[in-house]
Amino acid sequence: MDGGTRFWVGASTVGALGSPARGIRPLDVAPDGTTVLGDPVDVGENPMFLAVSPAGVLGIVHELADGLVSTWTIEGDAVHAFGAAGPTDAGDPCHIAFDASGAWAFAANYSGGRVTAHHVAPDAAASAAHSVAFSGSGPDASRQESSHPHQVVLDAARGRLLVPDLGADRIRAIALDALPEGLGHDESHDLAIHSGAGPRHLVVLGDVAIVANELDRTASVVDLVDGREVGYAPVDDRVAPRALGLSAIRSTRSGTVLIGDRDADALVALRFDAHARTLERVASVPTGGRHPRDLHVTHDERFALVADQGSDSIAVVALDAGVPTHVVATVATPAPACLARMP
Numbered sequence: 001m002d003g004g005t006r007f008w009v010g011a012s013t014v015g016a017l018g019s020p021a022r023g024i025r026p027l028d029v030a031p032d033g034t035t036v037l038g039d040p041v042d043v044g045e046n047p048m049f050l051a052v053s054p055a056g057v058l059g060i061v062h063e064l065a066d067g068l069v070s071t072w073t074i075e076g077d078a079v080h081a082f083g084a085a086g087p088t089d090a091g092d093p094c095h096i097a098f099d100a101s102g103a104w105a106f107a108a109n110y111s112g113g114r115v116t117a118h119h120v121a122p123d124a125a126a127s128a129a130h131s132v133a134f135s136g137s138g139p140d141a142s143r144q145e146s147s148h149p150h151q152v153v154l155d156a157a158r159g160r161l162l163v164p165d166l167g168a169d170r171i172r173a174i175a176l177d178a179l180p181e182g183l184g185h186d187e188s189h190d191l192a193i194h195s196g197a198g199p200r201h202l203v204v205l206g207d208v209a210i211v212a213n214e215l216d217r218t219a220s221v222v223d224l225v226d227g228r229e230v231g232y233a234p235v236d237d238r239v240a241p242r243a244l245g246l247s248a249i250r251s252t253r254s255g256t257v258l259i260g261d262r263d264a265d266a267l268v269a270l271r272f273d274a275h276a277r278t279l280e281r282v283a284s285v286p287t288g289g290r291h292p293r294d295l296h297v298t299h300d301e302r303f304a305l306v307a308d309q310g311s312d313s314i315a316v317v318a319l320d321a322g323v324p325t326h327v328v329a330t331v332a333t334p335a336p337a338c339l340a341r342m343p
Contacts, residue, residue: 286327
C-alpha cells in the first residue's frame, strides 16, 4: 500500500470474547487514517496471534487446548500454506515471534507453561523441534498457580529470547546459541519482577526493557545488562481496577511507550526518561471499545491501532509525537486479537 501500512488481523473464531470470526483479515491504513478492511481468510481454528518473519512468512499460533503453529506465504489479500501446521505439544499458545533469520519461530504456550521452537521451512510441518518448560507460581492464587508464558521477544543484542511469565513474576531468558540443536535455559539468568506483578508483554529499548504487568497494572523498567528490575510505577492509578489489567505494549521512535489498559478500555502513553530510568504517564485515551487485546502503530507513527476484542472493533487513534490524542475511526470486525504489521 503506497504510503500506508498494512496489518493482518488475528482473531478468535470460537466466540469466547466477542463474536466468532471467520479467519484473519488484511487491514490497510492510509496516511490520512482512512482504512480498508479485507475479507476473512480461513487459516484454521482460533488464529489468535500472528507475526511476519524477516523473509515475509506469516506465522500463526492457534490458541487451542492442543496448540498449533502454522506458516503461510502472503500474496496480496490471500495467504497460501508455506508449511503444514504442527503441534506445540502444549496448551493455549498465545504469542509467536521469529529469530533474526526467520528460520525459527517461537511460541509462548500460556497453559502449557513452556516455550517451543519450530523450524520454518517450505512444505515441512511446523512441529515443535525443541521446548523449554518452566515452573513457579505467584501470590495471586487464581492467576499465578503455575507458570504462564505470555510472550516471546527477541533480545538480539544478547542472543536470547525474553519471555514474560505472568504466573511466576519472572522474565525468562532463553539462550539461542545452541540452535539448531536446542534451546538453553538457566533459571539463574531469569529476571525477577516484583511479587504479584504478573508480567504480560514487554518491549526492548536498547539495554532496557519496559514491561506491562497485567495483574497489578504497573510498568516495570528492567536493566537487561545487570539483569534486574530497577523500578516500576502504576500505569494509571486514577482508574479503579476491574481485574482485567494491562495487555499489549509498543514503543515509538519518539520515545513514547503505549500500553493497552483493559480496566479503563483505553490506550495509555508513558514517557520513558532513559537517564533517570523512570516512566511518566502523559496521556490516556478511551478507545470507545471494550477489552483492548493488542495494539500497533503505523509505519509513519501518525496512528496507533487498538484491537478491542470484546466490542468487535479496532480503534484508529491519532498520535502527536507518539502521544495519543483522539480516536479518528473505528473498524468493525469480529473479535480482533492481534495486529501484525507488514514490513
